[in-house]
Amino acid sequence: MQLARQACATLVVAAGSSAIILACGQRGDESHVKSGVAADSFQVSPQPLGPIPPDDSLARPKSLHQIGVPIALTSAAMPRDNPQTPEKIALGETLFFDGRLSANGTVACASCHDPRLAFTDGRPTSVGIGSRVGQRNSPTVLNALYNKFQFWDGRAPTLEAQAALPIVNPVEMGQPTLDSAVAHVAAVPEYRERFRRVFGRPANGVDLVRAIASYERSQLSFDSPLDHFFAGDSNAIDASAKRGWKLFNTQGRCNKCHAFFDTTSRPSTFTDDTFHNIGVLIVRHRVVELARQAEQLVKRGDTVAIDQAAILSPMSVLGRFLVTRKESDMASFKSPDLRNVMVTAPYFHDGSAATLWDVMDHYNKGDGVHNPWLDVDIQPLALHERDIDDLVNLMAALTNPSYRDLAARELARQRQLSRTSRPQRDSARAFGPKPVQPKPP
Numbered sequence: 464m465q466l467a468r469q470a471c472a473t474l475v476v477a478a479g480s481s482a483i484i485l486a487c488g489q490r491g492d493e494s495h496v497k498s499g500v501a502a503d504s505f506q507v508s509p510q511p512l513g514p515i516p517p518d519d520s521l522a523r524p525k526s527l528h529q530i531g532v533p534i535a536l537t538s539a540a541m542p543r544d545n546p547q548t549p550e551k552i553a554l555g556e557t558l559f560f561d562g563r564l565s566a567n568g569t570v571a572c573a574s575c576h577d578p579r580l581a582f583t584d585g586r587p588t589s590v591g592i593g594s595r596v597g598q599r600n601s602p603t604v605l606n607a608l609y610n611k612f613q614f615w616d617g618r619a620p621t622l623e624a625q626a627a628l629p630i631v632n633p634v635e636m637g638q639p640t641l642d643s644a645v646a647h648v649a650a651v652p653e654y655r656e657r658f659r660r661v662f663g664r665p666a667n668g669v670d671l672v673r674a675i676a677s678y679e680r681s682q683l684s685f686d687s688p689l690d691h692f693f694a695g696d697s698n699a700i701d702a703s704a705k706r707g708w709k710l711f712n713t714q715g716r717c718n719k720c721h722a723f724f725d726t727t728s729r730p731s732t733f734t735d736d737t738f739h740n741i742g743v744l745i746v747r748h749r750v751v752e753l754a755r756q757a758e759q760l761v762k763r764g765d766t767v768a769i770d771q772a773a774i775l776s777p778m779s780v781l782g783r784f785l786v787t788r789k790e791s792d793m794a795s796f797k798s799p800d801l802r803n804v805m806v807t808a809p810y811f812h813d814g815s816a817a818t819l820w821d822v823m824d825h826y827n828k829g830d831g832v833h834n835p836w837l838d839v840d841i842q843p844l845a846l847h848e849r850d851i852d853d854l855v856n857l858m859a860a861l862t863n864p865s866y867r868d869l870a871a872r873e874l875a876r877q878r879q880l881s882r883t884s885r886p887q888r889d890s891a892r893a894f895g896p897k898p899v900q901p902k903p904p
C-alpha cells in the first residue's frame with residue numbers, strides 16, 4: 464500500500480499489524496481508503512486526548528431571554544416525556560463532564576464538546592478513548608435542541624437516543640454497554656442520591672440519557688450581532704456583514720439550505736434540517752463499492768452498527784445513505800446550523816476545511832465535477848474576493864457574546880491564513896459554467 468504522507472505512515476504503524484487502515488484524514492490522499500471495518504485495530508492520534516475540560520461558567524444553562532430566541536420553536540423542542548427541571552439539568556451537566564461514563568474514566572462528553580470551543584474540540588475528526596481517532600468532526604451542542612435529526616447523517620432522532628451512542632462506541636467512550644456506564648455512576652453515593660431525587664428511582668440507562676439531554680436542551684445560544692440587527696439595531700453589524708447577508712440570500716445561494724424560519728421573516732436557526740450532497744471529498748472515495756459493502760455489513764435500522772460504521776469505518780463517507788439506503792442520499796450530510804461557526808473550525812463532517820475561506824472556496828467553485836449525486840443547488844457562484852470576505856464577516860456576526868473575543872482572534876487568524884493558503888480556490892471554475900453532471904453509475 465502506498466502512503467502519500469509521513470503523518471499517514473505514522474498512523475498506520477500505530478494501528479498495528481492489521482491489514483485494515485481506517486483513514487488518514489488528509490485531503491487529496493486516496494491511498495488510505497480501504498474496505499472493511501476493523502474491529503480489533505484502531506487508528507491512534509499523534510495528538511493525544513487531553514484532560515477533561517472544566518465545567519465552568521461557559522457550561523452553565525443559558526437564559527431563555529436572549530435576543531433572537533425563537534419562542535415557538537423552543538417550546539416545540541421540549542419533549543413531553545422528559546420535562547426540564549433545574550435539578551435534572553444540573554445532574555445532566557455533572558454527567559456531561561464526568562469521565563466515569565467512559566470505560567477507563569478518561570473521556571467525558573465534554574472531551575469532544577468543550578464549552579471553551581463552543582462545545583466542539585478544534586480537531587478535524589474527534590479523538591476518544593486511548594486517543595483513538597474517529598472519522599467525523601465534532602459538531603456543537605449549542606442549539607442542538609432544535610435539530611430535527613442528530614448527527615451529520617441524522618441517524619439519531621432525539622438527544623436522548625443520541626447520548627447513548629458515544630458511550631458504547633469503541634473509539635469514543637468505549638463502554639461495552641450503556642448499563643456498564645450506569646454501573647460506574649451508580650457506584651457513587653452522591654449520584655445514587657441525585658438520580659433518586661430527580662427520577663424517583665435507582666439510576667438506569669433511560670434516566671441517564673434523559674438527564675444529559677435535559678442539560679443539552681438548556682444550551683440555547685442566540686443574542687448575536689445579527690440577532691440584534693434583525694431586532695432593529697442597524698449598527699449591530701458593519702457594512703461588510705450587511706453585504707454578506709444580502710449575498711447569503713442572493714448570489715451566494717446559502718439560504719437554499721441554511722435557513723429555517725420560525726414565525727418571523729428572519730431565520731432563527733441557520734439550517735433547513737435536511738441532508739445534501741455538497742461535494743465534500745466525494746470524488747476521492749470509492750463510494751459505489753462502499754455502498755455495496757454497507758448493504759452487506761450494516762443491517763437497516765441497527766443503530767449501534769450504523770453508529771460504528773459512521774464513526775470508525777470508511778463507510779462514513781456514505782453519509783445519510785448509511786441510514787436510509789436511498790441512492791438520492793448518497794454522501795449527503797445534514798446542513799449544520801451556522802451559529803457560532805466562527806469558533807468551531809475546522810469545518811465539514813470530516814473537518815476537511817481549515818477556515819471559512821476554504822469553505823467559501825468550496826462553494827464558489829461549485830465543487831463536485833464528476834459527482835453524480837451533487838445537490839442541484841451547488842453550482843459555480845462567481846463570487847469575488849470581497850464577496851467572500853463579506854460572507855465570512857456575516858458568519859462571524861452569528862457569534863454569541865460569550866465567544867466574542869475568541870471569535871475576533873479566530874477571524875484574524877483565519878483571515879491571515881487565507882492570505883497565504885487557499886487549497887480550495889479555483890477561480891476558473893468559480894467563474895465558469897456549471898459543469899454537466901454525470902449520471903449515477
Ligand code: HEC
Pocket residue numbers: 559570571572573574575576589590591592597599600601602603604607610612613614615616622625626627629630634635636675679773774
Ligand atoms: C470522542 C469524541 C466524542 C465524545 C466523547 C462524545 N461526542 Fe458527541 N459527537 C462527536 C462527533 C464526532 C459527533 C458527530 C458524529 C456523526 O455525526 O457521525 C458527535 C455528535 C454529537 C451530537 C449531535 C449534534 C448534531 O448537530 O448533530 C450531540 C448532541 C452530541 N454529540 C452529544 C454528545 C454527548 C451527550 C456525549 C456524551 C454522552 C458525547 N457527545 C460524547 C464526538 C464525541
Ligand code: HEC
Pocket residue numbers: 711715716717718719720721738739740741743796797798799801804807809810811812813819822826838840841854
Ligand atoms: C445545497 C445545500 C447547501 C448550500 C446551497 C449551502 N450549504 Fe453550507 N452546508 C450544507 C451541508 C449539507 C453542509 C455539511 C456538508 C458536509 O459536512 O459534508 C454544509 C456546511 C457548511 C459549513 C460548515 C459548518 C460546520 O460546522 O462545519 C459552512 C460554514 C457553510 N456550510 C456555509 C455556507 C455558506 C456561507 C453558503 C453559501 C455560500 C452555503 N453554506 C451554502 C448545505 C448547503
